[in-house]
Amino acid sequence: MALPKFAAPRSFHADLKRRINEYFEQAGTASTGNFSLLSKAVLLALAFVGLYVHLVFFTPPTAWALLECVLFGGTIAAIGFNVMHDGAHGSFSQYKWLNNFAAFTLNVLGGSSYMWNAKHNLVHHTYTNIEGHDDDIDIRPFMRMTPDQPRHALHRFQHLYFWLLYCMLYISWIFVMDYQKYFSRKIGNMPLKKMALSDHLVFWGFKVFNLLLYVVVPIYMVGFLGWLAGFAVTTCFAGLVLSLVFQLAHTVEATAFPMPHETTNKLEDEWAIHQIKTTANFATENRLISWLVGGLNFQVEHHLFPKISHVHYPAISKILKQVCGEYGVAYNEYPKMRYAVASHVAFLRQMGRA
Template identity: 30%
Template sequence: MEKLKRPVYIKAGTDDFFKKMRLEVNETVLKNSSLYVLNVVKSLGLLAAFFLFYACILFFGNQTPLLFLFYILSGITMIVLFINAFHDAAHGALFKKTKHNEWFLYVLELFGSNHWLWMRRHIGLHHAYPNVPDWDIDIKQSNIIRIFPNSPLFDYHKYQHIYMWFIYPLYSLNWIYIRDFKDFFGKKDNYVKKIVEKIPAQEVYRLFVAKIINLIYLLFIPMMFLNQPWYIVLLAWLSLHMCGSALGVVALVSTHVDEDANFPNTDEDGNLSATWALHQMIVTKDFSTESKLANFLYGGFTHHVAHHLFPAVGHTYYPYITPIIRRYAKEYDLPYTSYPFYHAVRSHFRMLKNKGVKENILMTGEI
């Protein structure tokens, strides 16, 4: 496939706000080593909790209520583990040594995903060009949903603010069993293949092996060893994905795609109209930053502006970075938004309703 011309940001000047902000963060917040230890302990604890709940499925799963309970707890822990630990490791922010982050990411394969592919999608496309049409494929995933102003408008999109309530709980199933295969083997609108020379053969093998292992231990082993009808175990397994996805989607829809979202386009030469740091603040939102529960569950997503400005920093540092960002936003008159998660979710579905009909050209949110 042909190579794409990558978007280009405006070069930052000597008085750029982010140069000063980064220096302050490095000299103050990042010197607190206890936050690094907290992140490691939390991540390993979540991993242990997942396998503890899985063991409970095998030991107590003959009782149907407990079977569903521990499958659901496994699903919630899986998503929290992904949002916190694996997300930080992918950015090289969980452990101090690169090789330790890489080793930890191989654990992600046990959950059916392929970390090589995900890093290219998430870091190579989403973080590099968040909300940029045709580049941020964390947002542009399927024609089932219309978010970008330049995406094709189909008749069924007028109902997307309704039917997406039922599709979002299938997010992890789509990720593991559909989207990964589309990105590995699909040819239509495959932006992953346009930014990599060639997908390594070992990753193709690992793709299949990871998904087979995931199905064996999460679905087939409980079917074989529990005194439960196969369809009850299947329903419990589906509840794992649906409950986990419902929790995870809150983070995904609350940070970039509300009704006031910006989707900056490039000019004819591929140039964007802002510096890299300003672009991150324009297109990224925070939610529920003061909630300890939300911060624990969603890690770097509640303080998402801090995450996009400091992606190589562990999420346990973000609650201490966000006040600095707010101060600079006020001092330099920069865009910054933070709202409760329920407002973010409501705003997202209002956006879906707006994007499901023909748009007023003055309301596209482009800069």
């Protein structure tokens, strides 16, 4: 399948970039992460190690252990949002080695940093919400996420059962989807870049390490049933949180799903306008949510400026809103997270009954 082509860039994106650059020049600060982000990363890493050690080697009573498993799943998601995500985009730090280290944490969490870079940075951030290209909106046959996907009878109830599927995201990611991409050599319909020997070694080395860390050692220490209960709670909560944050950004009532022209394969909008139309923010005034999800409630800013750390999104969002207003570009935003969740549910119901 040929890759879609965006319309030629106009003054909107150039003007926006100029104003954002002026902001950082006047503020006298780098666009990457700062000490507060580094401190958060250290805190999350300590929480990860502490919770794992306590659960596996000093297992508390059942009720308390299950509560810790919920916290452990939330910590896994938080590291992904705050550390890995910025690192993978090169925005965690001014130092390349520190960005690489932050991105590499995904391998410890169970995923593959190589597959993530191809799936997320290259495909999703370029062809957002374009059916047949954006792998993030392909949950077929279980769910219908765009108007251009085939509808099945099961989809009539997807706004009810999606919670269960979202809970399965993390476990299917580390045990199924990474392997599918590895052996098929494709991300959706796009071929995967040839992997170097070191990429193969890292992929398989950490997959074996993850099995030891999350399966073999816990079973040996707490027994099969204890491991199964803890593993299920941890991965389900992590999967639910990860799924919701990313789905609220692109699959709500306000977002668009453009398709290229049948003959020219061209899209109507330039890349920057396309990103704004296909993306939505939520709860941007809630500092706690922003802290926990690594600024990914500012998805519009992130998609336009992925190499700017999320710690700067609240500031640059004001500039972006002003520019959008001047150019007559709709800026999609839900003031509270529950409104975005309700819109996502309504969107799923609409896709299931369309």
